Amino acid sequence: MRIGIKPYLVIILICLYTTENIIGFSAVLLSDLKVKQTAIIRNVKRQVDGDAAQTDLVASRLETLGFVPGTSVQVVTKGIFGGDPILIQVGFTRFALRKIEAAKIEVDMEGAPA
Numbered sequence: 273m274r275i276g277i278k279p280y281l282v283i284i285l286i287c288l289y290t291t292e293n294i295i296g297f298s299a300v301l302l303s304d305l306k307v308k309q310t311a312i313i314r315n316v317k318r319q320v321d322g323d324a325a326q327t328d329l330v331a332s333r334l335e336t337l338g339f340v341p342g343t344s345v346q347v348v349t350k351g352i353f354g355g356d357p358i359l360i361q362v363g364f365t366r367f368a369l370r371k372i373e374a375a376k377i378e379v380d381m382e383g384a385p386a
Contacts, residue, residue: 300381302345303358303374310346311379313339331376338362339377 299314316339318331339345339362348359348366357368 299378301375302347302360302369302377302379303355303371305347305379307347307349310344310382312382313341313343313345313377314380315341315378317376317378328376330373334373334376337367338365344382345377345379 300311302311302313305311316331316335318327318335343362346361348361350356350358354371356371358371358374360367360369360374
C-alpha cells in the first residue's frame with residue numbers, strides 16, 4: 273500500500289515549522305502549563321483589551337511581585353475544579369493566581385528554542 277503525499281502539503285508544513293522556530297511562537301500562557309512544568313517568563317501583558325493607552329493594574333501588580341521577564345516559574349499545583357486557582361512558585365515564593373491573572377503572563381518552555 274502506497275501513501276501519496278502532495279508536495280504542496282510538505283512545503284506548507286516546512287514553512288509552518290520554520291516560521292515557528294524563527295519568529296519564536298513557542299510562547300505559551302502561564303495558565304496553560306501543566307503541574308510541575310517549569311518555564312521562563314517572556315512578557316507580562318500590560319495593555320487592557322482594546323485600549324493601548326490604559327495599563328492593566330493586575331499586570332503591574334504581578335510585575336511588582338516578581339513576575340518579570342527572564343524569571344523562572346514553576347506550576348506547583350492546580351485547583352480541582354477547572355484548575356482555578358494555580359499555585360505558582362517564583363524563586364522561593366509561592367503565589368496563588370486565578371487563571372485570568374496567569375493568562376496575562378507569556379512564558380517560554382524551558383529547553384525550547386527561543
